[in-house]
Amino acid sequence: MTTAIPASPAGSGVAAPGLATSQRGGFGRFLVRRVLQALAVILVVSVIVFALLHALPGGPARGVLGQQATPEQVAAFEAANGLDQPVVLQYLSFLGRSLTGDLGESYLLNQSVADAIGLRLPKTLLLTGLSLVAAVIIAVPVGVYQAVRRNRAVDYWLSTLAIVAYSTPTFFLGMLLILLLSQGAGLFPAAAPQGNGVLEVLSQPAGLVLPVLTGAVPIVATFSRYMRSSTLDNLGEDYVRTARAKGTAYRDVVVRHVLRNSLTPVVAMLGYYLPVMFGGALVVEQLFNYPGMGLLFWSAAQSSDFPVLLGCVLVISVATVMGSLLADVVQALLDPRTRGGLR
Amino acid sequence: MTALRRFATNKLAVVGAVALAILVLFALLGPLVYPTEQVATDLGAANLPPGVDGHPLGTDALGYDNLGRLMVAGRVSLLVGVLAGALATVVGTLWGAVAGYVGGVVDAVMMRVVDAGIAIPAIFLLLVLSTIVRPTVGMMIVVLGMVSWLVPARLIRAEALSVRTRDYVVAARAMGATHRRTVLSHVIPNTVGTVVVNATFQVADAILLVAYISFLGMGIQPPTTDWGAMLNDGINYIYQGAWWLILPPGLAIVVVVCALNFVGDGLRDVVDVKGRTA
Numbered sequence: 001m002t003t004a005i006p007a008s009p010a011g012s013g014v015a016a017p018g019l020a021t022s023q024r025g026g027f028g029r030f031l032v033r034r035v036l037q038a039l040a041v042i043l044v045v046s047v048i049v050f051a052l053l054h055a056l057p058g059g060p061a062r063g064v065l066g067q068q069a070t071p072e073q074v075a076a077f078e079a080a081n082g083l084d085q086p087v088v089l090q091y092l093s094f095l096g097r098s099l100t101g102d103l104g105e106s107y108l109l110n111q112s113v114a115d116a117i118g119l120r121l122p123k124t125l126l127l128t129g130l131s132l133v134a135a136v137i138i139a140v141p142v143g144v145y146q147a148v149r150r151n152r153a154v155d156y157w158l159s160t161l162a163i164v165a166y167s168t169p170t171f172f173l174g175m176l177l178i179l180l181l182s183q184g185a186g187l188f189p190a191a192a193p194q195g196n197g198v199l200e201v202l203s204q205p206a207g208l209v210l211p212v213l214t215g216a217v218p219i220v221a222t223f224s225r226y227m228r229s230s231t232l233d234n235l236g237e238d239y240v241r242t243a244r245a246k247g248t249a250y251r252d253v254v255v256r257h258v259l260r261n262s263l264t265p266v267v268a269m270l271g272y273y274l275p276v277m278f279g280g281a282l283v284v285e286q287l288f289n290y291p292g293m294g295l296l297f298w299s300a301a302q303s304s305d306f307p308v309l310l311g312c313v314l315v316i317s318v319a320t321v322m323g324s325l326l327a328d329v330v331q332a333l334l335d336p337r338t339r340g341g342l343r
Numbered sequence: 344m345t346a347l348r349r350f351a352t353n354k355l356a357v358v359g360a361v362a363l364a365i366l367v368l369f370a371l372l373g374p375l376v377y378p379t380e381q382v383a384t385d386l387g388a389a390n391l392p393p394g395v396d397g398h399p400l401g402t403d404a405l406g407y408d409n410l411g412r413l414m415v416a417g418r419v420s421l422l423v424g425v426l427a428g429a430l431a432t433v434v435g436t437l438w439g440a441v442a443g444y445v446g447g448v449v450d451a452v453m454m455r456v457v458d459a460g461i462a463i464p465a466i467f468l469l470l471v472l473s474t475i476v477r478p479t480v481g482m483m484i485v486v487l488g489m490v491s492w493l494v495p496a497r498l499i500r501a502e503a504l505s506v507r508t509r510d511y512v513v514a515a516r517a518m519g520a521t522h523r524r525t526v527l528s529h530v531i532p533n534t535v536g537t538v539v540v541n542a543t544f545q546v547a548d549a550i551l552l553v554a555y556i557s558f559l560g561m562g563i564q565p566p567t568t569d570w571g572a573m574l575n576d577g578i579n580y581i582y583q584g585a586w587w588l589i590l591p592p593g594l595a596i597v598v599v600v601c602a603l604n605f606v607g608d609g610l611r612d613v614v615d616v617k618g619r620t621a
Contacts, residue, residue: 040455044456163601163604169597172574179581179584183582279467306474313468318462324462
């Protein structure tokens, strides 16, 4: 949800179960191949962003100078930035600048795009991190409980509830929480904390409750389902029967052995979940007016601040590729069967 | 008949199908039974609570009858969702089938394009695109379709990989069928279960996405509206406690997306394919 947000993390990067031939390569070869693949993807992303820059009405000059720029300004900008050169050369210089962290200048904020993102990204990471922690604390016990009570009424209802939560747009959920807990019961403010630094934001915990909760619910919906199926896989393993045969209580087997073994692959799944979390942050920050990267992106979209928009897209995409690379590597370390060929 | 019976054993899927039918009828036929003025504003009758002056769900800030607005907005949400989902399914199926069938370098390149597309979260790409093109209904369908074909492409490519080594494909090739004919009449028809199940989820996701874009104020512009845009209008009155501007469109989205997910699960049981793990 989503995309998703809606764009479900289904199949987003789990390598196909390996063929016998590809397993011979071992972890080193898998790592090299997977890193090269990630680099190729980042390269294609940069081509897409570059193409978007050229798809802007009036081309990149208008994109950077704004729609009010005079033809003389546009001509001067194009000459100064080599926009009269062949497209391939332009792309290479764009790539070079991006690699050195030069993402251009915002023409509204009087700030470089890198600075604008650098100032807000920590606050987004804080909000998303808190939501994630809250979500995992809820989702893990729920998933394990469902697996232990599999196919009973309670499992069935919790699964249905997860689909309902997954189908609820984040902004509608946030509005419901505002209506009930802020406007109705008056428990928490509906305005998120303001301020420049992470510490300043943290010093106003009451304002964080609703944004964190809103961000957490969709993650709980997805992760309780992963946790359920991961626990189910482990409950069927021989070691459970062995431990039971040796006289360990079922409850202790679940808590001591199954929980730990089931949790690791689910934690690795977090890597694939980054795009959904960034999407969630966009909506939550806009709804609660939280001064993070999502709100930066939204304001930039409102004012057609293309350098900021494309800079954010580039940063988020690279983070997404890195996240799924990391998740693949962790999974390959845990389970050699996933070191299969390229997807 | 057995397929229908198998679908009927999944109670949630049946509930979903019924809810879907009711909502579609509500949006399509509702305005015929309950005609309301949805173009000209009536500021004299603005912000009425439910039940006042013959407005069962009240009116919004421009004096539009809220129940009537829910119907016309539903038409847009459903139309955009269904057509964008269909477009994504067609593009994704063709792309995935060709990549999986051809294999090798072509497959690797085509799949890196898919990876790159998935790496750019759809909602961010959509917001950028809606600052570039004017978001009309037709444009929304095209743009949404263009960002959401990636997941079906991956699924169908995986299917095509396994289908292409089957005897009937080898036989078709041996009998002189062209690649084009092999893909269109053998590879794709044998992935139809996956395609149909995924299309259901695709429509659900498209309805959610269009709601997100409209809620963020970058979607279809007034006087045309959709459920997401209604929520975007309603949020300005949330502190007056105007729940009637928020609950109906929000619940409509939740019900339609849930229903599609339930139906998709039911269809998956019928055709017995793996569609969505999350």
